[in-house]
Amino acid sequence: MSAIDQMRQAVRASLEVRGLTKAYSSEVSVGPISFDVREGEFFSLLGPSGCGKTTTLRCIAGFERPTGGEILLGGARLDTVPAHRRDLGLVFQSHALFPHLTVAENVGFGLSVRKVEAAERRRRVADALALVGLADLGSRWPQQISGGQQQRVALARSLVLRPPLLLLDEPLSSLDLKLRQQMREELRRLQKQLGQTTVFVTHDQTEALAMSDRLAVLSGGRIEQIGTPEQIYRRPTTRFVAGFIGQANILDATIAVRGDDGVAGLRVAGPDGVVLRVRLGEGSGAVPPPGSAAAAVIRPEDVVLGDDGPDAENTFRAQVRDIEYLGEDTQVTLEAPGLPPLLASFKTTRTASARLAARGSGTLRVRIDAADIHLIPG
Template sequence: MAFLELDHVSKRFGGHVAVEGFCLSVAKGEFISFLGPSGCGKTTTLQMIAGFLDPSGGAIRLDGRDLARVRPARRGLGIVFQSYALFPHLTAAENIAFGLEMRGVPRAEREARVRDALAMVGLAGYGERHPRRMSGGQQQRVALARALVIRPDVLLLDEPLSNLDAKLREDMQIELRQIQRNLGTTTVLVTHDQTEAMALSDRIVVMSKGRIEQIGTPHETYERPASAFVSHFLGKTNEFPAEVRPNGSGRVLVAGSCRWPAPAGPSGAVTITVRPEKVAFADGTADGLAARIANRIFQGNHWLFQCETECGAALVVRQNNGERQPAEGEAVRLVWRAEDMGLRRGGEA
């Protein structure tokens, strides 16, 4: 049974449709990410869950309770904003205790829960510091502790890591996921960062222009994108025009000089999609797609090759394992496994 449910939720601002037909069921303890570019409706959807915006249509239910007439403060939600929104004149401990005070929690219990919350986010001993004396990462932890100390039914995260530098953001992703797993708090994250969504989520809701493009696990959405938008938004991808042709009793998939048994699906003109890390250089055979190395870029733990092929441009990612790497201008052949391909009707977006 769904713990948090959005049933055909929509939001319009005058003639502008910000969210349309949003349907999602979230299990208790699940970590969900709303992922998409700016203006896709992900923050608007989060604000409707929080109660800051009223839906123009549809329903939002939490544990079977319709939230339509429930004020934000009564919804039992914890929220962490992009700006953290800490009170500068209060210490870390006082910031964390604020929600407990508003709920009338007795002082002794309040102090114990604040100590536990500080320890949970790795800030034991920092309770008397003010936000101005704390780093961005420490302020983010205080904001997270403040949201969790009230023991919310659902934790809402509005791009909380976007202000951190890359290394700290990666560290905080690991810590945030561990905290969420330990507590079992149902969590909804808004982000435009594909890596962040894939690192943290049980499922990802990919959005574009106010609509859901795909819902799936990180592996499903990356490996089997439902549309060209999802394929490109979740990372680099190669696309090759191809054709499915009859072949005796079966069918064959043809792209340039490459041929594979055609999977079930469309016939005629199609587009093959394959991620760059799935592509390899053929080893001393005539198999694969003929290509020439146009450019190669060393990126630390791997090489990125830009290739020209008879089917168009291609990217190849190859791990730097000490073997000789093809030189610029060198003729190669590109190969990949049939099971690593996606297949889309030709011209579909």
């Protein structure tokens, strides 16, 4: 059996967090928070600082005592177990390597306190270091290796114990951009290879979307939405999620007409607000009754510019207020009668740029596909 196969066996457990609360004072509290992490899943807790994601992670790790709720690992209560008996893996943002121990001693620390016999310990340390690609650095001191290498040592130090659950506390945010992307891929590859159940805490949405099987978006101590990256991005359920993840035009509106098969007419708020045609897809729920408030979420990339095709649904003439070149993408701010300012973006290709330039001083035709408009409660 290979080392990785051996590790695979141990590192699958499901996590359930049920009604977790943590009160710091009468004003500051987190929760209740509930979510499940499936066996082998890469699950992220995403949110701005102070949203409760780190508190949740520290409650799982056992560094904070929850005020209420329970945490179960593989069906067994975890929150009553002291931190040092939880057997979870944890990688800190600061790496938290022991400066008085060599790389190998750091990785072997958990085995050593468990009194694992020396030969076995050496073998497993060597395997773990090989796993993260640092086979040759065992005798170095933490201060002698780079930040990225320190990060891998921290990871190996956790993985060597074959934890049923790996907790990652913003492990990439102390690395520079290039290294971060590389580590992101490596971490994800390793996690998949091992089938390691992982909870990843981050404030970086790109990281969360790129790496997670599923993620929870937190705000103000509560979970806003749990879903796959695609669900979170395409079908946000709250205004916070829509605004926090990527960029979005959020248009306050009321339901004007309700048709069949998720088709509806939406009157945009404001004087002379236009009516947008909306076609909700599978899994987006039912259209609320006419007259109820709703908000339309339109991603900038779904606002199609200069489309010369036949007049179709949701087509306007708009004026370009601002153009921003972001390299790969170009962003424009548009103004159309009956609509608030709209953000649109497109790939900076030759044809698209030419089309934008060709508008002269006049207006531009803009179209939004009815299926690209997503409704959230108003």
